Amino acid sequence: xxxxxxxxxxxxxxxxxxxxxxxxxxxxxxxxxxxxxxxxxxxxxxxxxxxxxxxxxxxxxxxxxxxxxxxxxxxxxxxxxxxxxxxxxxxxxxxxxxxxxxxxxxxxxxxx
DNA sequence: AGCCTGACCTAGG
DNA sequence: TCCTAGGCCAGGC
Numbered sequence: 001x002x003x004x005x006x007x008x009x010x011x012x013x014x015x016x017x018x019x020x021x022x023x024x025x026x027x028x029x030x031x032x033x034x035x036x037x038x039x040x041x042x043x044x045x046x047x048x049x050x051x052x053x054x055x056x057x058x059x060x061x062x063x064x065x066x067x068x069x070x071x072x073x074x075x076x077x078x079x080x081x082x083x084x085x086x087x088x089x090x091x092x093x094x095x096x097x098x099x100x101x102x103x104x105x106x107x108x109x110x111x112x
Numbered sequence: 113a114g115c116c117t118g119a120c121c122t123a124g125g
Numbered sequence: 126t127c128c129t130a131g132g133c134c135a136g137g138c
Contacts, residue, residue, distance in 0.1 A: 071119095
């Protein structure tokens with residue numbers, strides 16, 4: 001497993017329950033501002049990580065559940081988010097401005 | 113090696 | 126405001 005993937009998974013693990021962030025924000029934080037698509041690929045492989053990776057807390061920049069079809073079941077991603085208090089309507093996180101969790105602002109590598 | 117695809121993002125019409 | 130095209134980085138074939 002590459003360092004970059006480990007970084008991505010580590011950041012995703014720091015997302016608090018009830019919050020969400022975007023692929024682009026994570027890509028920027030781990031040092032690949034143009035690598036947002038790679039973050040999506042990392043999520044696709046996240047099951048191979050030893051530790052739990054809450055991939056359902058990662059959405060695109062608009063707060064849409066673009067990755068829901070990669071979860072088992074019909075609506076697991078939405079159900080997981082709703083269990084944490086996030087309101088999701090029609091694959092769209094409501095009040096995403098407040099839900100959004102920016103690692104650049106709220107996370108330091110020191111705290112990891 | 114070359115081409116296609118993808119859990120994205122931005123710019124331009 | 127909606128839609129399209131292009132760029133992006135990595136992986137599969």
